[in-house]
Amino acid sequence: MKRVVIVGAGVIGLLLAKRLAREGIDTTVYESKRKISDNTAKASGIFSREGLSRLDVDWKDALVTTLNGATIFAGGESFKVETKGDKAYVLDRGMFAELCAKEAREAGAKIVLGKRLSKEQILEIKKDTNNIVVGADGAVSMVASAAGFPGIGEHILTYKAEYEGVDVPDLHKVELFFSNKIAKRFFGWTVPYSRTKMEIGIGISNLSKKTSTAAFNEFLENPIIKNRISGAKKTAGYASMIPLSARKKTVMDNVLLVGDAAGQVKATTGGGIIFGAACAGVAADAIIGNIRIGAPLSSYEKTWRKRFGLDLRMHKMLHSYYSSMGDRGFLIAIKAAKLAGFEQFFSKYGDMDRPSLMLKRFFFRGMSK
Numbered sequence: 034m035k036r037v038v039i040v041g042a043g044v045i046g047l048l049l050a051k052r053l054a055r056e057g058i059d060t061t062v063y064e065s066k067r068k069i070s071d072n073t074a075k076a077s078g079i080f081s082r083e084g085l086s087r088l089d090v091d092w093k094d095a096l097v098t099t100l101n102g103a104t105i106f107a108g109g110e111s112f113k114v115e116t117k118g119d120k121a122y123v124l125d126r127g128m129f130a131e132l133c134a135k136e137a138r139e140a141g142a143k144i145v146l147g148k149r150l151s152k153e154q155i156l157e158i159k160k161d162t163n164n165i166v167v168g169a170d171g172a173v174s175m176v177a178s179a180a181g182f183p184g185i186g187e188h189i190l191t192y193k194a195e196y197e198g199v200d201v202p203d204l205h206k207v208e209l210f211f212s213n214k215i216a217k218r219f220f221g222w223t224v225p226y227s228r229t230k231m232e233i234g235i236g237i238s239n240l241s242k243k244t245s246t247a248a249f250n251e252f253l254e255n256p257i258i259k260n261r262i263s264g265a266k267k268t269a270g271y272a273s274m275i276p277l278s279a280r281k282k283t284v285m286d287n288v289l290l291v292g293d294a295a296g297q298v299k300a301t302t303g304g305g306i307i308f309g310a311a312c313a314g315v316a317a318d319a320i321i322g323n324i325r326i327g328a329p330l331s332s333y334e335k336t337w338r339k340r341f342g343l344d345l346r347m348h349k350m351l352h353s354y355y356s357s358m359g360d361r362g363f364l365i366a367i368k369a370a371k372l373a374g375f376e377q378f379f380s381k382y383g384d385m386d387r388p389s390l391m392l393k394r395f396f397f398r399g400m401s402k
């Protein structure tokens with residue numbers, strides 16, 4: 034009987050493990066960290082309401098706050114986007130990952146903590162054709178390099194810190210700061226945790242030849258940020274990275290890549306959980322089909338690209354568009370969008386994850402009126 038070895042107990046590996054174990058498939062997850070929640074705060078925890086409702090996880094205990102909009106800063110001016118009702122949630126990433134691990138274990142998956150698989154060990158597991166190997170090991174995937182998958186061209190380098198003692202202006206809004214000078218090809222942000230606690234972060238392209246910490250220090254000089262953290266205490270800081278595009282291949286022989294390892298990330302915001310989870314669902318179907326009836330694992334690649342490839346490409350196009358604009362150009366574009374009534378459009382048809390669904394809803398409902 035075939036068994037599945039998943040490398041990486043991030044949220045995507047854990048969701049896949051749960052799905053497979055529920056089907057009675059022998060599933061083991063190897064994780065280098067000693068605790069599931071360790072270092073998970075390197076990423077933010079923003080999830081669209083719709084996307085989260087599609088994940089099969091009881092996430093309520095991890096809720097930090099709800100979001101109903103954003104304030105966007107560009108070219109020295111600001112612009113508020115407000116939605117009717119909550120459109121997104123901020124979750125505690127550590128607690129969310131622990132909840133995913135609990136559900137995976139309850140389904141029967143084995144999770145081995147404190148075990149970092151080396152390239153040699155991965156190749157040894159892969160050699161046994163009774164094993165299906167899944168690389169769910171993040172943006173710098175050892176499985177991908179060991180098995181010879183094509184690389185990912187551009188990454189966003191990030192630095193994120195948490196501050197206490199802040200006068201948080203709005204518990205339900207994120208702030209986005211666009212400046213190609215400081216945050217080349219990405220942006221800076223703040224995310225509220227409570228009335229007195231928030232995260233401040235920044236991302237820059239690895240092509241910009243600047244470290245994320247250098248960009249972060251420049252960002253702290255922004256008068257708005259300076260004002261926010263005056264008298265506040267930095268309690269934590271993390272550097273990380275986000276892959277900006279999907280790999281050209283995500284299945285080879287008995288090896289599949291999912292989540293950040295595959296580059297299944299929204300290039301506009303760096304959000305990777307909702308698409309990664311959806312693709313993990315497709316991977317689970319392919320693995321189950323392979324084990325039960327010998328169906329080819331390559332159906333994973335075909336199916337996820339067919340279902341989500343268009344949306345991921347649309348995010349990539351939007352990212353290329355905003356990252357090529359100067360600060361003034363960006364501000365003019367969002368002001369024009371406001372004048373054209375795009376705020377109401379997003380409130381009504383908006384889907385933070387799937388721009389193609391948003392357009393379909395717009396045309397279908399618009400025409401059926």
Ligand SMILES: Cc1cc2nc3c(=O)[nH]c(=O)nc-3n(C[C@H](O)[C@H](O)[C@H](O)COP(=O)(O)OP(=O)(O)OC[C@H]3O[C@@H](n4cnc5c(N)ncnc54)[C@H](O)[C@@H]3O)c2cc1C
Pocket residue numbers: 040041042043044045046063064065066075076077078079080148149150151169170171172175191192193234273274275291292293294298303304305306307309
């Ligand atoms: C600053 C920042 C902010 C973000 N904000 C959001 C957000 O608001 N919303 C959102 O949806 N996404 C966000 N993301 C993206 C999101 O965090 C990732 O898409 C998501 O974590 C990917 O999950 P994963 O399971 O694929 O990989 P990871 O979470 O990276 O997990 C991979 C796991 O594999 C383990 N591992 C690696 N190599 C090995 C090995 N050789 N052996 C054993 N274990 C190994 C690692 O320890 C890790 O636990 C953000 C990312 C960053 C950096």
